[in-house]
Amino acid sequence: MSKEKILTAAKEEFAEFGLSGARVSRIAEKAGINKAMLFYYFSSKENLYKSVLRQTILGLMSQIKKILTPDLKASEFFEKMPEIYINYFSKNKDFIKIMGRELINDGKHYKAIIRETLEEDGRLTPSGIKELINKWIKNGEIKEESQFNMMMNIVSLSLFSFIGKPIAENILDINIKEDEIFYKNRIESISNLLKRGMLK
Amino acid sequence: MSKEKILTAAKEEFAEFGLSGARVSRIAEKAGINKAMLFYYFSSKENLYKSVLRQTILGLMSQIKKILTPDLKASEFFEKMPEIYINYFSKNKDFIKIMGRELINDGKHYKAIIRETLEEDGRLTPSGIKELINKWIKNGEIKEESQFNMMMNIVSLSLFSFIGKPIAENILDINIKEDEIFYKNRIESISNLLKRGMLK
Amino acid sequence: MSKEKILTAAKEEFAEFGLSGARVSRIAEKAGINKAMLFYYFSSKENLYKSVLRQTILGLMSQIKKILTPDLKASEFFEKMPEIYINYFSKNKDFIKIMGRELINDGKHYKAIIRETLEEDGRLTPSGIKELINKWIKNGEIKEESQFNMMMNIVSLSLFSFIGKPIAENILDINIKEDEIFYKNRIESISNLLKRGMLK
Amino acid sequence: MSKEKILTAAKEEFAEFGLSGARVSRIAEKAGINKAMLFYYFSSKENLYKSVLRQTILGLMSQIKKILTPDLKASEFFEKMPEIYINYFSKNKDFIKIMGRELINDGKHYKAIIRETLEEDGRLTPSGIKELINKWIKNGEIKEESQFNMMMNIVSLSLFSFIGKPIAENILDINIKEDEIFYKNRIESISNLLKRGMLK
DNA sequence: TATGAATGAGAGTTCATTCAT
DNA sequence: TATGAATGAACTCTCATTCAT
Numbered sequence: 001m002s003k004e005k006i007l008t009a010a011k012e013e014f015a016e017f018g019l020s021g022a023r024v025s026r027i028a029e030k031a032g033i034n035k036a037m038l039f040y041y042f043s044s045k046e047n048l049y050k051s052v053l054r055q056t057i058l059g060l061m062s063q064i065k066k067i068l069t070p071d072l073k074a075s076e077f078f079e080k081m082p083e084i085y086i087n088y089f090s091k092n093k094d095f096i097k098i099m100g101r102e103l104i105n106d107g108k109h110y111k112a113i114i115r116e117t118l119e120e121d122g123r124l125t126p127s128g129i130k131e132l133i134n135k136w137i138k139n140g141e142i143k144e145e146s147q148f149n150m151m152m153n154i155v156s157l158s159l160f161s162f163i164g165k166p167i168a169e170n171i172l173d174i175n176i177k178e179d180e181i182f183y184k185n186r187i188e189s190i191s192n193l194l195k196r197g198m199l200k
Numbered sequence: 201m202s203k204e205k206i207l208t209a210a211k212e213e214f215a216e217f218g219l220s221g222a223r224v225s226r227i228a229e230k231a232g233i234n235k236a237m238l239f240y241y242f243s244s245k246e247n248l249y250k251s252v253l254r255q256t257i258l259g260l261m262s263q264i265k266k267i268l269t270p271d272l273k274a275s276e277f278f279e280k281m282p283e284i285y286i287n288y289f290s291k292n293k294d295f296i297k298i299m300g301r302e303l304i305n306d307g308k309h310y311k312a313i314i315r316e317t318l319e320e321d322g323r324l325t326p327s328g329i330k331e332l333i334n335k336w337i338k339n340g341e342i343k344e345e346s347q348f349n350m351m352m353n354i355v356s357l358s359l360f361s362f363i364g365k366p367i368a369e370n371i372l373d374i375n376i377k378e379d380e381i382f383y384k385n386r387i388e389s390i391s392n393l394l395k396r397g398m399l400k
Numbered sequence: 401m402s403k404e405k406i407l408t409a410a411k412e413e414f415a416e417f418g419l420s421g422a423r424v425s426r427i428a429e430k431a432g433i434n435k436a437m438l439f440y441y442f443s444s445k446e447n448l449y450k451s452v453l454r455q456t457i458l459g460l461m462s463q464i465k466k467i468l469t470p471d472l473k474a475s476e477f478f479e480k481m482p483e484i485y486i487n488y489f490s491k492n493k494d495f496i497k498i499m500g501r502e503l504i505n506d507g508k509h510y511k512a513i514i515r516e517t518l519e520e521d522g523r524l525t526p527s528g529i530k531e532l533i534n535k536w537i538k539n540g541e542i543k544e545e546s547q548f549n550m551m552m553n554i555v556s557l558s559l560f561s562f563i564g565k566p567i568a569e570n571i572l573d574i575n576i577k578e579d580e581i582f583y584k585n586r587i588e589s590i591s592n593l594l595k596r597g598m599l600k
Numbered sequence: 601m602s603k604e605k606i607l608t609a610a611k612e613e614f615a616e617f618g619l620s621g622a623r624v625s626r627i628a629e630k631a632g633i634n635k636a637m638l639f640y641y642f643s644s645k646e647n648l649y650k651s652v653l654r655q656t657i658l659g660l661m662s663q664i665k666k667i668l669t670p671d672l673k674a675s676e677f678f679e680k681m682p683e684i685y686i687n688y689f690s691k692n693k694d695f696i697k698i699m700g701r702e703l704i705n706d707g708k709h710y711k712a713i714i715r716e717t718l719e720e721d722g723r724l725t726p727s728g729i730k731e732l733i734n735k736w737i738k739n740g741e742i743k744e745e746s747q748f749n750m751m752m753n754i755v756s757l758s759l760f761s762f763i764g765k766p767i768a769e770n771i772l773d774i775n776i777k778e779d780e781i782f783y784k785n786r787i788e789s790i791s792n793l794l795k796r797g798m799l800k
Numbered sequence: 801t802a803t804g805a806a807t808g809a810g811a812g813t814t815c816a817t818t819c820a821t
Numbered sequence: 822t823a824t825g826a827a828t829g830a831a832c833t834c835t836c837a838t839t840c841a842t
Contacts, residue, residue: 021220036814037828103367147372155371170314189353198397223837225836234804237801402823433823460767530773553757553793564756566711571751593753
């Protein structure tokens with residue numbers, strides 16, 4: 001109960017301010033609990049951060065897993081990946097901010113959590129994806145020959161839609177509203193690019 | 201002299217730790233100067249951050265301007281943008297970390313600086329780019345019909361190569377070394393994707 | 401049952417860390433009980449400390465009483481006091497640490513407990529000792545003419561064997577192992593000193 | 601200046617409350633400085649404690665060195681040691697409290713400091729003392745045959761005069777005022793005991 | 801320009817103690 | 822008796838910033 005409230009408040013706080021910018025007292029206040037409880041449950045600010053990050057990562061993974069079926073076709077993959085990512089993130093902005101900051105910090109905690117979680121839960125990674133991509137490459141379904149580059153392209157386009165907007169706006173000297181239509185357009189643009197650019 | 205040293209040290213520090221994580225004393229130490237001097241020159245930590253960010257932004261802009269010639273063709277654009285971006289950023293990692301953090305913070309300072317700088321220097325934006333893209337669209341050189349989405353795609357793919365690596369690695373359960381070859385492959389993969397996906 | 405376990409654990413803890421250094425949670429853990437129980441039984445940390453101290457003092461007193469018989473001779477006294485003290489303390493190190501700390505704190509709690517205990521139990525002090533010493537002085541059995549100084553000498557030599565070792569070691573730049581032989585030698589040295597120095 | 605004031609205040613505080621009981625804020629207040637200055641100069645409470653302890657130890661050593669001359673006779677030694685110790689400590693009560701607590705804590709910090717200081721300053725120990733005692737033993741000046749036990753006896757009697765008083769008082773059920781006469785008597789009693797007990 | 805000393809506000813964390821059950 | 826959750830006050834320590842020189 002209290003633990004949940006702390007996690008929720010912490011997610012908000014870490015998203016907005018990052019690990020070092022976050023304030024334990026602010027988290028406690030948001031959660032409506034005594035500051036000491038936070039340490040009672042999580043023993044340190046950093047540990048709380050890790051717990052939040054763990055949730056975030058598991059959320060990300062579960063999104064990816066959702067679309068993976070053994071007979072998935074490349075064309076579907078290029079349609080569904082951006083759609084799922086962008087829809088999910090547009091509703092979970094904290095999520096992407098936390099991940100973003102984490103990645104910029106060289107993913108130190110991210111990697112640690114992945115390691116820990118693997119030890120506990122066995123497979124966290126959607127192991128199927130690797131084989132799927134390899135199949136598509138061998139099948140001749142797609143042009144891109146490196147599974148890594150392919151994955152980078154997909155992920156980049158999806159996640160960066162939530163971060164890179166100000167840069168594109170500035171370059172073009174325009175202002176784009178971030179609404180339903182914006183996301184719909186991004187999804188379409190990305191999946192077109194992926195399909196046209198990587199399908200054979 | 202001292203001012204330069206401070207800026208250099210600050211760039212490193214802000215890149216590694218972000219605005220709130222950065223330590224004024226560490227910057228002073230790195231710069232080999234007394235902490236008080238830092239305030240003498242920059243009056244506050246935040247102001248120092250803005251100075252660093254201004255340099256960073258100007259650096260980014262200058263990279264973009266480099267390739268813009270009035271008769272640039274779309275195909276060249278799709279080749280040169282990723283190349284210039286990735287080559288530049290691979291040599292200026294601090295750069296991208298600072299921009300990344302800034303963007304996650306909703307680009308608050310970024311926008312402020314753009315505004316200020318516009319007032320001082322007139323055009324900061326490479327105004328030509330807008331017209332170029334519109335020309336390509338009208339010419340029928342490219343498929344993508346939104347200049348904004350096009351720009352987002354390009355920027356996403358380029359910048360995210362430096363941030364998103366851990367995610368792709370984790371999804372595929374592999375480990376990629378970040379070296380010359382890595383960058384070469386990324387450039388190639390991206391420009392292929394852009395050309396195949398957006399050229400007619 | 402639980403009460404006993406708490407007292408035992410507390411003795412250890414207070415011996416090692418002192419009143420202010422001791423941690424209630426550590427005591428509870430050592431005792432294998434819930435922290436709240438500790439307050440249920442002892443109502444406060446300080447009160448628990450006093451309980452431990454009371455045990456300690458009673459232990460000390462009972463040691464002294466052991467050797468007191470009305471016809472005890474001074475020479476026996478000088479032999480038995482160091483022996484009993486040192487043997488007892490070597491097996492109850494916590495004991496001496498607690499007393500030592502207490503004495504350094506000007507014996508605040510010590511005195512309070514003595515007072516309280518006197519009120520409850522009547523005589524705590526081995527009242528005989530005073531008369532014995534006076535008898536020896538009058539008899540001409542011993543040289544020392546002040547019962548207080550005599551007692552101080554005995555107690556000092558006995559207790560300090562457990563505390564002052566590092567100082568003597570450092571002054572002489574040697575290292576002495578604290579084992580059976582060590583204690584045997586201390587007892588012998590002390591009782592020789594006392595007998596030679598105070599017997600007529 | 602401030603550093604000196606902090607050290608003085610800290611000595612008082614550590615003497616009264618011990619390392620764990622001491623309060624940094626109280627030290628700062630006593631010293632009339634800002635709490636942060638304490639960390640500016642000493643970086644941590646523990647480090648401040650070590651600095652105080654170092655002073656204390658050096659003070660102790662210097663007292664011992666004072667009486668050591670190559671032609672010192674055992675009888676003089678037994679007279680001067682208690683005199684110097686007791687006179688010094690009666691004027692420096694903080695001193696003995698700090699040392700006392702430290703010794704009860706197994707001399708952890710004490711030993712560390714001795715080690716460090718030896719590395720820096722070469723000889724800290726009054727090296728002569730060892731040889732002196734051995735000479736007296738060989739000469740047949742004294743009865744006690746172990747230099748260690750001899751030293752223990754001397755140190756015990758001297759230092760414990762400031763700690764053990766409540767115990768002796770309680771055993772004898774008397775109250776002794778701690779004044780000039782008290783100290784004079786202790787010195788006399790101790791040196792008589794030592795001379796009678798250890799000289800041949 | 802340059803420095804070492806100083807400061808106040810607040811950071812994360814700990815701890816004895818109490819509450820509800 | 823027993824527990825896990827909760828609390829408030831206090832603690833050590835840090836940090837951006839300023840002052841005196």
